[in-house]
Amino acid sequence: MQHHLAHSTTRTPVGAPHFHYQDHALYVEQLAIKALAEQYGTPLYIYSKAALKAAWARYQEAIDGRDVLICYAMKANSNLAILNLFAQWGAGFDIVSGGELARAIKAGADPQKIIFSGVGKQAWEIKAALNAGIKCFNVESIPELALIQEVAATMDKKAPVSLRINPDVDAKTHPYISTGLKDNKFGIAMEDALATYEHAMCLSHVDIVGLDCHIGSQITELAPYQDALARLLSLMDQLKSKGIQLKHLDIGGGLGIPYLNEEVPHPRDLINTTLATLQARGYADVQLVLEPGRSLVGNSGMLVAEVLFLKQGESKNFAVVDAAMNDLLRPTLYDVYHGALAVELKAGETQRYDVVGPVCESGDWLAKDRDFVIAPGAFIAIESAGAYGFVMSSQYNSRPRAAEVLVDGDKSYVIRRRETIEELFEHEHIPNAI
Numbered sequence: 513m514q515h516h517l518a519h520s521t522t523r524t525p526v527g528a529p530h531f532h533y534q535d536h537a538l539y540v541e542q543l544a545i546k547a548l549a550e551q552y553g554t555p556l557y558i559y560s561k562a563a564l565k566a567a568w569a570r571y572q573e574a575i576d577g578r579d580v581l582i583c584y585a586m587k588a589n590s591n592l593a594i595l596n597l598f599a600q601w602g603a604g605f606d607i608v609s610g611g612e613l614a615r616a617i618k619a620g621a622d623p624q625k626i627i628f629s630g631v632g633k634q635a636w637e638i639k640a641a642l643n644a645g646i647k648c649f650n651v652e653s654i655p656e657l658a659l660i661q662e663v664a665a666t667m668d669k670k671a672p673v674s675l676r677i678n679p680d681v682d683a684k685t686h687p688y689i690s691t692g693l694k695d696n697k698f699g700i701a702m703e704d705a706l707a708t709y710e711h712a713m714c715l716s717h718v719d720i721v722g723l724d725c726h727i728g729s730q731i732t733e734l735a736p737y738q739d740a741l742a743r744l745l746s747l748m749d750q751l752k753s754k755g756i757q758l759k760h761l762d763i764g765g766g767l768g769i770p771y772l773n774e775e776v777p778h779p780r781d782l783i784n785t786t787l788a789t790l791q792a793r794g795y796a797d798v799q800l801v802l803e804p805g806r807s808l809v810g811n812s813g814m815l816v817a818e819v820l821f822l823k824q825g826e827s828k829n830f831a832v833v834d835a836a837m838n839d840l841l842r843p844t845l846y847d848v849y850h851g852a853l854a855v856e857l858k859a860g861e862t863q864r865y866d867v868v869g870p871v872c873e874s875g876d877w878l879a880k881d882r883d884f885v886i887a888p889g890a891f892i893a894i895e896s897a898g899a900y901g902f903v904m905s906s907q908y909n910s911r912p913r914a915a916e917v918l919v920d921g922d923k924s925y926v927i928r929r930r931e932t933i934e935e936l937f938e939h940e941h942i943p944n945a946i
């Protein structure tokens with residue numbers, strides 16, 4: 513067992529200033545997180561509207577009126593209220609399923625700013641997207657192009673398409689979230705790109721509008737983007753020589769966020785260098801599209817849990833909390849770090865804990881080797897839970913999914929109520945015959 517010196521302060525939350533300590537209590541904007549946890553129960557996802565707005569503003573300030581469209585990759589957090597905020601702010605959306613299309617439209621998205629990514633689009637999804645009048649399909653394979661042509665023909669419509677090219681660059685991120693390498697399932701190989709464009713040109717119900725790539729997620733340096741851009745530009749030159757004009761270039765999402773104190777590129781640097789390169793190469797009139805997810809929402813949310821028990825193990829102490837891997841899968845799925853903060857800072861001797869949930873798996877952990885002065889009944893906030901948090905949650909171990917709350921100044925709104933026990937099995941039937 514390890515003991516550490518008494519302390520009554522902690523580091524600044526990664527979501528500062530929207531998440532901050534005030535008189536030893538963790539706040540989201542003007543509200544004490546302890547009071548929210550008591551009011552709404554735990555596990556509880558809490559989002560800050562001001563933090564979302566600030567993340568959006570970082571992109572908008574970088575764009576500074578130039579022709580750049582931000583299509584929020586809504587897979588990162590697709591709660592209707594959050595989508596609605598982005599829609600109000602003028603965002604487009606990057607969708608990957610018919611379900612996401614329906615959500616985006618329900619939340620007030622402008623269909624003309626929706627782009628449809630993903631390797632396995634089905635006919636009904638293509639049809640729904642054509643009916644909605646989306647901006648473009650990011651096409652990931654030749655058979656998919658054929659299906660889009662077929663569906664569009666039956667509807668007597670022209671499908672706007674971009675080809676997603678796999679530039680074969682290493683985004684230097686976690687292997688599960690690196691997508692631009694040759695071995696990944698994503699996109700059309702660079703060597704097939706020109707021929708695929710030429711083939712698409714001949715299709716009667718397809719309209720070529722752009723070029724797309726997405727090289728990975730949680731990218732912490734600009735070099736992989738620059739490598740990808742260089743390859744895309746040589747393809748664009750070839751397309752130009754064949755008379756294929758592109759309206760936009762989509763460089764995907766992927767900008768990382770600090771989970772602790774990582775240095776991450778500012779969107780301004782990505783946007784400025786990309787636009788400068790496009791201009792220098794004679795493509796100033798090509799619209800730039802980005803599909804950020806994590807960097808728009810990740811540090812705008814926390815997952816708050818109550819400490820149920822403290823267990824002193826032989827070599828480790830455990831803080832057993834009421835949130836688990838079903839609520840936040842990232843730590844165990846990717847073996848990654850999320851900050852864990854005491855919602856109230858108490859004076860006393862810190863002890864080192866693994867923060868674990870009640871699910872029956874050794875992999876059910878949220879944070880490892882963290883120092884707290886903590887007691888049962890206290891709350892712990894897991895940071896950086898705004899992206900790929902709630903959306904990846906499940907009901908594993910028959911645990912109802914958590915509630916989600918949006919805070920705006922001194923007001924809080926339930927944007928998804930906690931599921932009930934009855935809802936766990938509401939879609940199930942016991943057949944009469946057995």
Ligand code: LLP
Nearest residue numbers: 585629726729730765766803804805806900
């Ligand atoms: N565009 C496409 C085509 C994508 O596949 C993704 C993410 C994005 C945009 C947005 O990337 P972002 O800006 O969020 O990095 N569940 C993983 C992340 C999976 C990302 C999948 N694709 C995680 O929790 O780290």
